[in-house]
Amino acid sequence: MHIVKTQTDKLIVGTNDVSYFQPDISPTGTAVLNGPVYIGEPTMSLLAGGYEGVLNVASRPAVQNSLDTQPSIEADLAIQCDGNVNIRGDKKTSFGLEVSGGSSDPLHVKGDIICDAISPRSVAARFGVADSRPKPFDIKHPTKGDGHRLRYACIEGPEVGVYYRGRLKGKNIIELPNYWKDLVHEDSITVQLQPIGKNQNLVIESFNSAYVVIELGSNQDFLTGEILIDCFYHVYAERKDVNPLITEYEGNDCFDYPDPNYKPGAINPRYDDPKFSGPPNTITS
Numbered sequence: 001m002h003i004v005k006t007q008t009d010k011l012i013v014g015t016n017d018v019s020y021f022q023p024d025i026s027p028t029g030t031a032v033l034n035g036p037v038y039i040g041e042p043t044m045s046l047l048a049g050g051y052e053g054v055l056n057v058a059s060r061p062a063v064q065n066s067l068d069t070q071p072s073i074e075a076d077l078a079i080q081c082d083g084n085v086n087i088r089g090d091k092k093t094s095f096g097l098e099v100s101g102g103s104s105d106p107l108h109v110k111g112d113i114i115c116d117a118i119s120p121r122s123v124a125a126r127f128g129v130a131d132s133r134p135k136p137f138d139i140k141h142p143t144k145g146d147g148h149r150l151r152y153a154c155i156e157g158p159e160v161g162v163y164y165r166g167r168l169k170g171k172n173i174i175e176l177p178n179y180w181k182d183l184v185h186e187d188s189i190t191v192q193l194q195p196i197g198k199n200q201n202l203v204i205e206s207f208n209s210a211y212v213v214i215e216l217g218s219n220q221d222f223l224t225g226e227i228l229i230d231c232f233y234h235v236y237a238e239r240k241d242v243n244p245l246i247t248e249y250e251g252n253d254c255f256d257y258p259d260p261n262y263k264p265g266a267i268n269p270r271y272d273d274p275k276f277s278g279p280p281n282t283i284t285s
Helices: 123-132
Strands: 010-013 030-033 037-039 055-057 136-141 145-153 161-169 173-175 190-195 204-207 211-214 230-238
Touching: 190 204
Parallel strands: 010 030, 037 055
Antiparallel strands: 136 145, 161 230, 173 211, 190 230, 204 211
């Protein structure tokens, strides 16, 4: 099929020229399109009369007719915009802007982001402030209810630490989670024991990333063999699946942190990057 090439100062498709006011001073090349516009072959255009928006754009080209004399379009982008963009939502959908897809990341912003919903408004500055402030949670008070709040903050330390806690009764072995062998440095483990009910001679006999053994001695009945241990325990360790924290470094803000994988906006960060590996910050062997 051969399409005649048409050149005109103004194109109106539909019955209502919404750009017209007396006198008509529409710029040369004005197009007024009353109905939905399809560019390429959007997904919904494959359905009979289907469209999701007034403007429906896809990088996928429309199927060529065998008589077409011009080549089919080939492009990686559905839209290339050279200039600023202003989006005014009309509340017809849940989101004013929804982003998905991308071969690696749904959204890549080169530069800072300004958001009126946070303080400070700069996302980059927000990261800097968050890194220096305590990390709290703030909730409605679970007991006092309306008009009262409860605020706690995270414990901070010079390591990426994890813990396992509980009560040990009638046994002398604390069995650690089976995944700890792949999660923590064995030589970073520390153990705290708190006797319950009475004084007990609680001594760590040995430990590894699978279990902690408490010396029996006076904690076992000589006649019956019953183990008399009853205690709370806290076991702490440092993770080995990520690189250790660099606790002190030269710089003026958090963006100077030596490991670039932790910087805000890092693309495909690798927190076990071998270039920044090292021994744990806590060593107890």
